[in-house]
Amino acid sequence: SAVISQKPSRDICQRGTSLTIQCQVDSQVTMMFWYRQQPGQSLTLIATANQGSEATYESGFVIDKFPISRPNLTFSTLTVSNMSPEDSSIYLCSAEGPGARFRTEAFFGQGTRLTVV
Amino acid sequence: ELKVEQNPLFLSMQEGKNYTIYCNYSTTSDRLYWYRQDPGKSLESLFVLLSNGAVKQEGRLMASLDTKARLSTLHITAAVHDLSATYFCAVETSGSRLTFGEGTQLTVNP
Numbered sequence: 047s048a049v050i051s052q053k054p055s056r057d058i059c060q061r062g063t064s065l066t067i068q069c070q071v072d073s074q075v076t077m078m079f080w081y082r083q084q085p086g087q088s089l090t091l092i093a094t095a096n097q098g099s100e101a102t103y104e105s106g107f108v109i110d111k112f113p114i115s116r117p118n119l120t121f122s123t124l125t126v127s128n129m130s131p132e133d134s135s136i137y138l139c140s141a142e143g144p145g146a147r148f149r150t151e152a153f154f155g156q157g158t159r160l161t162v163v
Numbered sequence: 164e165l166k167v168e169q170n171p172l173f174l175s176m177q178e179g180k181n182y183t184i185y186c187n188y189s190t191t192s193d194r195l196y197w198y199r200q201d202p203g204k205s206l207e208s209l210f211v212l213l214s215n216g217a218v219k220q221e222g223r224l225m226a227s228l229d230t231k232a233r234l235s236t237l238h239i240t241a242a243v244h245d246l247s248a249t250y251f252c253a254v255e256t257s258g259s260r261l262t263f264g265e266g267t268q269l270t271v272n273p
Contacts (some may be wrong), residue, residue, distance in 0.1 A: 077259045088251060089206075100256070138205060142259050146202045152196065152253075152261060154206040 052139050052155035059162050066125045067158045069139030074119035079092055080112070083157070089138065095122040110160040129162045136160070165190050167254050169264035177272055179241050182268045183206045186235040186252035194255040197226050199248045200266070206251070207235075242271045 051070045059065050069078065070138055078095040094102040101114035116122040126133050139155040166189040176182050186195070194213055198206040210219045214227035218248060219226050223246065225238045235252055249268045253261040 074247070081261075088265050089261075091251075091262070094258060094260065100201055104260075140261070151208050151211050152255070152259065153208060154198075156205045159203075 047151055048121040050139055050141055052137075052158050054158060055156060057161070058162060059160065060099035061162055062131050063129055064125055064127045065129065065160060066123050067137055067139075069122045069124070069141075069155055071120045072139045075141040076119075077142045078116060078122045079142075080114060080122070080154075081125045081138045081140060081154075083136040085134070092124070092137075096125075126160065129160075131162045134160055134162045165192075165254060165256055165262045167262050167264040169250075169252055169253060169267050171267060172265055173270075175244050175270045175272060176239075177223075178243055178273050179227075181211050181241065182239050184237040184239075184250055184252075184269075186237070186264050188233050188235075188252075188254045190233075190256070191230070192233075192256060194256045195228055196253040196255070196261065197235070197237050198251045198253065198267050200251065209250075239269075244273060247271045 053068045065156055080092040081089045082092050083089045090106045091104050092112055095114050095116040097116045099154055111127055113125045136157045136159050138157045140152050142152040168187045170185050180270055182243045197209040199209050200206050210226040215230040217228045223240045247270050249264045249266045252264045255261055
């Protein structure tokens, strides 16, 4: 079974709409992150999802565009708001934290491939 | 601002040959990762390098870390077609955040 599960795995959305991506980890983790991979590009960190508090965003990313929730130690959501074709990317959830499985490595979900038309 | 640079960005090699991918980074770091990504897929963790002089090997791949030179290498020995993929290095900074290199797209030809 998957260690980190993302839903949906892919979606095609109309511009101006919003999409919420879910990330479920099969054990409690300290740190969860959201990354974006634009077509043919490397990965860029969007934000750190903090449990019980507001997410910490990287330069160039804002909460209004990418609201993030993290209600507990195993789950997070990323919303891509008011989408435009430039938001077409793969969005990946990552986790790292206590527990032998995660302690020294950052693992990634399978990604959500978003196409905005 | 941390910069992570990989080279080469594109690598086409023959089966059976050896080659090295380089990853340079601009600031001190706690950890360095190597990931593999197949087309349309997510990232597969290959190696985590935790200290200066660390060397790890798995099959035909060997990774090393020189923290003084801020350099990591991924060496491919006797390449096979199944190794064709994009390889990323990523440097961990404060708060366990990862900064990725541009990726090296490796094609191994029969």
